[in-house]
Every structure is written in C-alpha cells, then in structure tokens.
Amino acid sequence: MLTKRIIPCLDIKDGRTVKGTNFVQLRDAGNPVELAVRYCEEGADELVFLDITATTEKRKTLAKLVREIATHINIPFTVGGGIHTKEDVSVLLENGADKISINTSAVNNPGLIDELAKYFGSQCVMVAIDTKIIDGACKVVTHGGRTPTKIKTADWAKEVTSRGAGEILLTSMENDGTKNGFALDITKQVSHLVNIPVIASGGAGKMEHFIDVFKLADADAALAASIFHFREISIEDLKRYLQHQQIPVRIC
Amino acid sequence: MNVVIVKYNAGNIQSVLFALERISVKATVTDDKELIQSADKVIFPGVGEASTAMSYLKERGLDKVIISLKQPVLGICLGMQLLCDYSEENDTKCLGVFENVKVKRFISTNSSFKIPQVGWNTIANLKGKLFSSIEENTFCYFVHSYYAEANSFSIATTNYIQPYCSALQKNNFTGVQFHPEKSAKAGEQILKNFLTI
Numbered sequence: 267m268l269t270k271r272i273i274p275c276l277d278i279k280d281g282r283t284v285k286g287t288n289f290v291q292l293r294d295a296g297n298p299v300e301l302a303v304r305y306c307e308e309g310a311d312e313l314v315f316l317d318i319t320a321t322t323e324k325r326k327t328l329a330k331l332v333r334e335i336a337t338h339i340n341i342p343f344t345v346g347g348g349i350h351t352k353e354d355v356s357v358l359l360e361n362g363a364d365k366i367s368i369n370t371s372a373v374n375n376p377g378l379i380d381e382l383a384k385y386f387g388s389q390c391v392m393v394a395i396d397t398k399i400i401d402g403a404c405k406v407v408t409h410g411g412r413t414p415t416k417i418k419t420a421d422w423a424k425e426v427t428s429r430g431a432g433e434i435l436l437t438s439m440e441n442d443g444t445k446n447g448f449a450l451d452i453t454k455q456v457s458h459l460v461n462i463p464v465i466a467s468g469g470a471g472k473m474e475h476f477i478d479v480f481k482l483a484d485a486d487a488a489l490a491a492s493i494f495h496f497r498e499i500s501i502e503d504l505k506r507y508l509q510h511q512q513i514p515v516r517i518c
Numbered sequence: 519m520n521v522v523i524v525k526y527n528a529g530n531i532q533s534v535l536f537a538l539e540r541i542s543v544k545a546t547v548t549d550d551k552e553l554i555q556s557a558d559k560v561i562f563p564g565v566g567e568a569s570t571a572m573s574y575l576k577e578r579g580l581d582k583v584i585i586s587l588k589q590p591v592l593g594i595c596l597g598m599q600l601l602c603d604y605s606e607e608n609d610t611k612c613l614g615v616f617e618n619v620k621v622k623r624f625i626s627t628n629s630s631f632k633i634p635q636v637g638w639n640t641i642a643n644l645k646g647k648l649f650s651s652i653e654e655n656t657f658c659y660f661v662h663s664y665y666a667e668a669n670s671f672s673i674a675t676t677n678y679i680q681p682y683c684s685a686l687q688k689n690n691f692t693g694v695q696f697h698p699e700k701s702a703k704a705g706e707q708i709l710k711n712f713l714t715i
Contacts, residue, residue, distance in 0.1 A: 268639045268678055269657070306702070311638055336536045342659060342700045362532050364700065387566045389634060389661045390530065432661075433636060463632045486632060516638040516657045518702065 269514045270480050271311035271487035272501055273465060274494045276301055278317045278347070281327055283495065299334050301495065306339045308501040309518040313339065314367065314435070314489060316394075317347030318410065329361045336362020344392050350378070352385055359386065367435060369394040370408040373415060373422075376429060383430025392465075393431040395422060397452055398439040404452045411439045419452060420459055427460040434460065435489065437467040445471025445493070453483035465489050473499060473507045480513050519713065521545040522557035524584070527574040528564035528596050537699035541706055543713060551583050559713055560587055563699075564596035565661070568621070569608035571596060585613050590715045591691050598686065598693030599664060607664050615691045619669045624679055634663040635678045641696065645673040646687055648694075648711050656704045658696035660684075665695065 276283045276298050283298045302313055315335070317328050332345055345358050346367030355366050366386075372379050372393050382391045397419040398407045404419040423434055436456055438449030448469045457464040463486035466479045470490035479485045493499045505515045521538065523531055525547045538545045545561065546553065554560060562584060564571060575581045584591070584601075593601045603614045605621035612621070624633045640655040665682040668675070674685035676695070684695045692712065698705035 268635055268637050268660075271637050336532070337539060340537065340540060340700065340702050340706060342661075342697075359530055360532055362536050364530060364533055386530075389565055389636070432634065458629055461626060461629070461632055462634070463636045484630065487637070518657075 267514050269311070269516045270485075270508070271465070272309075272476070272504060272515070273312045273314055273487055273489040274301075274305045274310050274501070275314040275316065275467070275489050275491045276495075277491060278315055278328070278331070279319045281331060284318070296495065298331065299338055302335050302339050302343075305494065305501065306341055309505055309516065310341065310501050311487070311516060312341055313343040315343065315345045316367070317345070319347075329357050332358055332363050333361040346392070346394060350375075352381060355382055355386060355390075359390070365390045365392050365432070367392040367394045369396065370413075372426065373406060373408050373417070376425065379426055379429040379431055383432070388430045388432035391431050392433045392435055393426040394435040394437065395419060395426070395456075396437050396439055397449070407439060411442075420455055423456045423460050427462050431462060433463045433465060435465045435467055438469060441469030442467070443492070444469055447471065447475040448479040448483065448485070448488065450478060450483040453479060453485050457484045457486070463487060473504055476504060476508060477511050477513065480508070519543070520556070520558045521561065521713065522554050522559070523547045523561045523563060524554060524580065524597075525549040526564070526571060526578075526580065528566035528571045530565055531563055533697070534561060534563045534594070534699045537706065537709060541710055549578060549580060551579065554580075554583055555587070558589055560584075560589060560591045561594065562591060562597035562601070563594040564600070566596055567607060568596065568599060568605040568610040568612065568664075571600060572610050572612060575600075581613060585615055588690060590712065592712045593691070593693035594699070595662060595695060595697060598695055599666065601686075601691060601693045602666055605664060616666075616669065616671050616686050616688055616693065619666055619671065619683075619686065621664050621666050623664050627679055631679050634661055636661050639676050639678060639696075641674040641676055641684050643672070643675045647715050648673060648685065648687065648692055648708060650711050652704060652707060652711075658684075658698070658701040658704060660696045662695060
C-alpha cells in the first residue's frame with residue numbers, strides 16, 4: 267500500500283537552515299546537511315530545501331550545498347527557490363536534486379511549467395502554491411507571501427496540473443508558523459480537484475494535526491519545518507502514532 | 519569492477535551515480551557502445567517518456583547494443599519499462615527483452631489514487647539474488663504513471679490500484695520499477711546485490 271509521506275522542509279538562507287513565522291522573523295535552525303542526515307535516520311520520506319534568498323550570486327553556493335546533501339542522503343529531495351529557467355533546473359539536477367519546486371516564477375510565467383515538464387518529466391516538477399484568504403476567497407500569493415494576486419487557488423491548482431506539474435505543495439499563509447494545524451478546507455478542495463499528489467504545508471504543531479490533514483483533508487503528504495528542527499516532535503514518534511491511528515506510513 | 523551507466527536522453531542519472539558513490543562504487547556514464555559492451559555491469563536508468571527515449575536509443579544504435587549484452591544489466595524505472603515488449607505510453611514498441619510484457623497506464627478508480635504514484639510502497643513475492651537479505655514487504659520509493667502487468671518474469675509485485683509487477687528478471691537482465699538509488703538502506707542493499715550477481 268502506498269503510504270502517506272512525512273516531509274521535513276529546510277528553509278535555507280546563506281547556507282544555514284532558518285525558520286520564520288508567517289514567512290518573516292527568521293531564526294537560525296542549524297546546518298542543513300546535518301539536519302538532512304538526521305531526518306533521513308529518523309525516517310523522513312523525502313526532504314524539501316527552499317532557498318529563500320536565492321539570488322544570482324548565491325546560485326553557485328546552493329549548487330554546492332545540493333551536491334553535499336545528495337552525497338549524504340539516500341531518500342528523494344526537492345530543491346526550490348529562485349528557479350526561473352530550464353538551465354537553473356539542469357544545474358540542480360546535475361548536482362543531485364531529484365525534483366525542483368517553482369512558485370512565483372510559475373505564476374509570472376505559467377509556460378515554464380510546460381517547458382520543465384516536457385524537458386525533465388512531470389515527476390521532477392513540483393509546483394508550490396502559497397494561498398491566502400483575500401476578500402473571503404482563497405487566492406494565490408507570491409514572493410514568499412508578500413504579493414497578493416487575483417488568481418483563485420483552486421483555478422491555479424487545476425491549471426498547473428494540466429500544464430504538467432507532478433505534485434502540488436500547498437502552503438496556507440494564515441497557518442504557516444502558527445502551529446495551530448493545517449488549512450484543512452483548501453487542502454481538501456485542492457486534493458479532490460486534481461489527480462496529482464498534494465503535499466499540505468503550514469501550521470503543523472501537534473501530532474493530531476497530521477491525522478486531520480490525512481484523514482479529513484485527504485492530503486498525500488504533509489510537510490513541516492520547525493517542529494522537526496527543534497525536536498518538538500520526532501519523525502519516528504509521529505509515524506508510530508500515525509500507524510496506530512490506521513494511517514499507512516513507512517516505518518523504518 | 520567496471521560499472522557503466524547508459525547515458526541517454528532520459529532523466530536523472532546523477533542520483534544513481536551518487537547512490538553508487540555511497541556504496542564506494544565509481545561508475546562511468548557513457549553512450550559509447552564499446553564501453554557499454556566491455557563493462558562488468560550495466561545500469562540502464564531513466565525517467566522520462568517512452569517513445570522519445572526509444573527513438574533516441576534507436577538513432578544511436580543503442581537499442582541493439584543493450585539487447586545483445588551478456589553481462590548483468592539493471593533497468594531502473596523507465597529503463598525497466600523499455601526492457602519490456604510494449605508501452606502504452608505513446609504506443610511505443612520497446613526493446614522486447616521481457617517478451618510479451620506490456621506496460622500499461624494506471625487508471626484511477628477513485629480520487630484517493632493519484633497518478634503518478636509517488637512515494638513509498640512495499641515490494642512482495644520476492645525472488646532471486648537481487649533481493650537477498652531483503653524482507654518481504656520492504657518499502658521502496660516509486661514515481662510512475664505506467665506499470666508492467668503481471669508476467670512470468672516477475673521477481674517482485676506491488677499493489678497500487680491493482681497488483682502489478684514491480685521487478686522482473688530474465689537471464690542477465692533485471693528490471694525494477696522503483697528507484698533503489700532513492701530507497702534508503704533497502705535500496706542500497708538491492709544495488710549491492712545487483713553488483714554481486
């Protein structure tokens with residue numbers, strides 16, 4: 267049976283792991299390679315690295331970091347942040363990334379999804395969607411949550427799927443960093459709307475939140491950062507708990 | 519030991535190289551016929567689309583090279599599918615090493631079955647040296663929209679929507695649908711097993 271995936275996310279700034287609340291107030295959470303290895307050993311199913319300060323001059327540093335991670339871990343990992351072109355993707359894949367994640371650049375240039383899916387295959391194209399309730403409706407926001415758009419989250423989810431995205435990483439801006447639980451309504455809506463896997467993100471604070479997002483919102487995977495970084499919940503304990511609650515998970 | 523990874527227009531070969539490095543094996547990535555033919559072990563990886571991959575192999579004569587290999591060959595994911603007879607993906611005639619084995623597209627029966635299948639699933643009904651010291655129902659990492667139907671070459675099965683064949687073997691040819699290079703410790707053991715066949 268295919269299992270539900272638990273995915274720690276590492277936000278990278280200048281080669282260090284950081285974590286903020288509602289996408290600001292960054293605090294240091296350690297060396298990304300050490301964290302990656304620890305997560306692997308604890309039974310993480312995949313890892314996601316988001317370079318939140320990806321600028322042209324930092325790309326080379328990121329490529330080096332990706333290579334170092336790739337040589338150390340034996341599970342799939344995704345790299346996102348500052349990807350605008352096919353060439354950006356090539357560099358990351360050549361350094362050992364398995365998938366890439368695009369967000370703002372896909373909103374600005376939706377054709378990028380088609381291009382990447384055609385060239386590298388859908389399996390390596392994750393589209394990250396940041397969603398926020400604006401005027402009572404879930405809308406897409408870009409630039410790490412700073413720029414609102416008029417695009418409805420549900421419409422965008424359908425569009426990225428038809429353009430060839432392999433997975434959707436859905437982050438709720440209201441929930442991110444709050445530890446009050448995932449955004450169940452929009453996660454469920456998107457998961458039912460598209461036939462590609464949906465990774466829920468933003469708001470994990472307790473083990474019960476994972477039960478909710480899998481059982482009530484039908485997410486295929488759940489992503490979290492700070493609760494894992496700061497050892498508030500261990501992946502191993504979380505998985506045993508989920509298994510006990512009849513949710514299929516990979517126990518190592 | 520001289521390990522060669524077949525270089526062609528499908529996908530992410532780097533992950534396989536890194537996985538081999540982790541078990542202290544240095545491999546050569548090449549599309550050179552003679553280097554492939556003289557290798558001790560050949561790995562035929564791939565993610566991508568079947569018809570484009572087949573055209574590429576044919577244009578370079580690699581199709582004939584691969585089917586005539588006598589040393590152990592391991593096809594991974596698309597590589598495994600291309601070793602079968604036929605793929606529904608763009609109606610593609612494949613290499614035909616695993617005779618009469620058809621590769622079909624998953625058809626979702628309800629909204630909980632997403633396509634592609636992405637993630638960790640178990641392998642069972644394990645046979646042969648490839649799986650020596652691998653327990654039944656071990657988890658491996660899968661990413662695919664097409665699958666090999668049940669067949670007489672099967673050395674592992676997996677269940678997604680329906681049971682299907684997740685590994686095959688015939689003489690020196692082995693194929694696995696999952697990604698051993700991304701399947702944690704079990705995957706490393708499977709790669710080691712292949713290299714000692």
